[in-house]
Amino acid sequence: MSTHDAVVMGCSAGGLSALQRVLPGLDRHLAVPVVLCCHTGSADVSLLVELLARVCPLPVTEAQERAPADPGVVHVAPSGYHLLVEDNFRFSLSVDARVAYARPSIDVLFETAAEAWRERLVAVLMTGANSDGANGIAAVRRAGGYAVVQEPATAEADVMPRAALELAGADACLTLDAIAAKINELCLP
Amino acid sequence: MDVEDIEIQLFVRAMQLRHGYDFSDYAPASLKRRIQQLVRTHDAGTISGLTTRLLHDQDFLRKAVEGLSVPVSEMFRDPPVFRALRDKVFPVLASYAEINIWQAGCAHGQEVYSLAIMLEEAGLYDRTRIYATDFNDAALAAAAEGIYATRDARDWSRNYLEAGGKHSFSDYYSARYEFIKLDRRLRRHVTFINHNLVTDKVFCEAHLILCRNVLIYFSNALQDRTLGLFRDSLVRGGFLCLGTRENIDFSPAAAGFTDIDQAMRIYQAGGSGARPLAR
Structure with missing residues (x-):
């Protein structure tokens, strides 16, 4: 029986190669939504979606506002918008001010996902050169969810995982190669 | 129920009962x-x-809004989006003697002036009236x-x-220290009006609505009602332009619109009713 109903992931600098390491390990029978916020700096995420789709056993798509967070699908936050999860597990978008200089902000995704899925959420924070995501990890843990932070010494940029560990700690601190197995363990039916 | 959720409901109710703003x-x-x-x-x-x-501080409403x-x-x-407007929408607008554009939710006016510049460069601005609306008076004043x-x-x-501007953007403003001030002439056909999409009704007959x-x-229900308001505000064949990540697949009122450019979210009033509703 799976103990968790959804996965949110966040990364920034070095994020693409980290995701290319992690996503191939996801089990194709994973029946929970995976929601991804990666700062790319480009005007749209279609290239990121395409690159990740090549290596991921699950379908990868840009998150659509108002649509449900479908199980067994990797949803990528669009560029230039905050991606939020509503209490009915559907996505909404906002163009409110940047949070920690970022839009999409990992904090915004994690905090709203934590309110929606509460203790049934797994959050994964990886490489990045800013502290976005730290408040989000704290919110996930406060709600009783499971927080995974990449082992900072193994991160291409360690500021993001370090900031999260300092602020909120984690339920598991893992290398990239161990992250997919942990997600499968927590979420497989 | 979560205490904070109760507090939010009470706050929203107070906004409504005390000041008529409906969130x-x-x-x-x-x-x-x-x-x-x-x-x-x-x-x-x-x-x-x-x-x-x-409830008790008169001046606080403005800050809350x-x-x-x-x-x-x-x-x-x-x-x-602006290139698509110029290439696909402006040629149709050019067939009208007078052009009414409604910029709904104009915030600080950046989009209004962008549009004015594009219309000016297309030679259409002198027969255009732009109604720029927002429910936030402070934003309207800044705009x-x-x-x-x-x-x-x-x-x-x-x-x-990138939008296809023909000159240099700096032709349209004067810079002083850390501020730029847009050319007053760009304002000559703009009317700024307070209008609340949630509580106010149709107020013009528009050839193009940008929102x-x-x-x-x-919410889906309010989105649907607002799309209905837009449909009723547009002349037949009038255009609607939404944000590039907006999704109207859940709105029954969207059947009143036909896609002109799906990626740019540009629609035309007068649909076949064939748009399938998403779940």
């Missing part, structure tokens, strides 16, 4: 974040603290001023060129 049909997640931000900005301690000030509206924008945001930070102008110059990234804050 009850906003998408909850963003609204909650904005209300929490208001608590921090005004050091209110709790959302109930905000509600108390809303500012905090709950989104004045974040840029000039020529999503340049390809009418047309003063922005110089540090934004560089990005906007690039956007302007980008406003409906993303609305």
Whole structure:
């Protein structure tokens, strides 16, 4: 029986190669939504979606506002918008001010996902050169969810995982190669 | 029920009963974040603290409205949208003797002036009237001023060129220290009006309505009602332009529109009714 109903992931600098390491390990029978916020700096995420789709056993798509967070699908936050999860597990978008200089902000995704899925959420924070995501990890843990932070010494940029560990700690601190197995363990039916 | 959720409902109810602003049909997640931000900005301690000030402090309403509206924008945001408007919509607008455009939710006016510049360069501006509306008076006042930070102008110059601008963006403003002031002439056909999409009705007969990234804050029901308002405000064959990530697949009223450019979210009033409703 799976103990968790959804996965949110966040990364920034070095994020693409980290995701290319992690996503191939996801089990194709994973029946929970995976929601991804990666700062790319480009005007749209279609290239990121395409690159990740090549290596991921699950379908990868840009998150659509108002649509449900479908199980067994990797949803990528669009560029230039905050991606939020509503209490009915559907996505909404906002163009409110940047949070920690970022839009999409990992904090915004994690905090709203934590309110929606509460203790049934797994959050994964990886490489990045800013502290976005730290408040989000704290919110996930406060709600009783499971927080995974990449082992900072193994991160291409360690500021993001370090900031999260300092602020909120984690339920598991893992290398990239161990992250997919942990997600499968927590979420497989 | 979560205490904070109760507090939010009471705050929203107070806004409605005391001041007539209705946020009850906003998408909850963003609204909650904005209300929490208001608590921090005004050091209110709790959302109930905000509600108390809303009820007893006359001047607080203005601050609450500012905090709950989104004045974040840029000039020529999503340049390809402006190119699409110029190539696909302007040629149709050119067939009208007088052109009415409704910019719904104009915030600080960046989009209004972007549009004015495009119309000017297309030779259409002198027969155009732009009605720029927002429910936030402070934003409307700022929009009418047309003063922005110089540090934004560089990005906007690039956007302007990508949008197909024919000259140089700097032709349209004067710079002083850290501010740019847009040419007053760009305002000559713009009317700024307070209008609330949630509570107000149709007020003009428009050939084009721009409303980008406003409906993303609305529930499905309110989005649907607003699309109906837009449909009723447009002449037959009039155009609607939404934000490039907006999704109208859940709205029955969207059947009143036909896709002109799906990627740019440009629609034309008068649909076949064939648009399938999503679940």
